[in-house]
Amino acid sequence: MKQSDFNINSARAKILVVDDTIDSLRLMANMLTDQGYNVRKVLNGQMALTAAQSAPPDLILLDINMPQLNGYEVCQQLKNNPITAEIPVIFISALDEVLDKVKAFSVGAVDYITKPFYFEELVTRVETQLKLRFLQKEISNKNQETSKIQDQYHRLLKHIKEGFFQVSLEGKFKKINFSLAQLCGYESIDFFLNAFDNSIYNLYSDLDY
Structure with missing residues (x-):
């Protein structure tokens, strides 16, 4: 201020x-x-x-x-x-x-x-x-604005039909949505993460180039 x-x-x-x-x-x-x-x-x-x-x-x-x-x-x-x-x-x-x-x-x-x-x-x-x-x-107002944006983001991520994922620089999944898990044949996000050991590198190794 x-x-x-x-x-x-x-x-x-x-x-x-x-x-x-x-x-x-x-x-x-x-x-x-x-x-x-x-x-x-x-x-x-x-x-x-x-x-x-x-x-x-x-x-x-x-x-x-x-x-x-x-x-x-x-x-x-x-x-x-x-x-x-x-x-x-x-x-x-x-x-x-x-x-x-x-x-x-x-x-x-x-x-x-x-x-x-x-x-x-x-x-x-x-x-x-x-x-x-x-x-x-x-600060309180900014925190409320940030929380509102995060809520909107999570709702969007939850309801979009396309598969979505976000990966950190270390190759770890930061965000994925349920649609991606379904497209890969898994019933939940947790099953998806467990299958790939939460690593994008394991996902890439399973792909046939």
């Missing part, structure tokens, strides 16, 4: 900010809005779960110390829901103990920012995770 591509995507990126402290919530939202992000703000964990499921964001910034559902519990529920499981979560908290950070990563966080934070730190970490998120989506 080119930098220009990311700049276009980042302007459309949706970020959900979750914090029960209004001043902190407003500060983070303003910082990210100024960078061109589409920001939604919620004040508690239950609202965060509802918002994330109804309109999944590209990234979630999540406070830890909140009433009813704390950040750890929210993150666990997000990761247990197929709709929200892949959304990256960055914890932002005044808690600075190692165990707090370890717990955050253990429930599925991708990063941890300690309050108070610098503007540059927040923006850089958000941008990094969004880059990774977009790259993962791009």
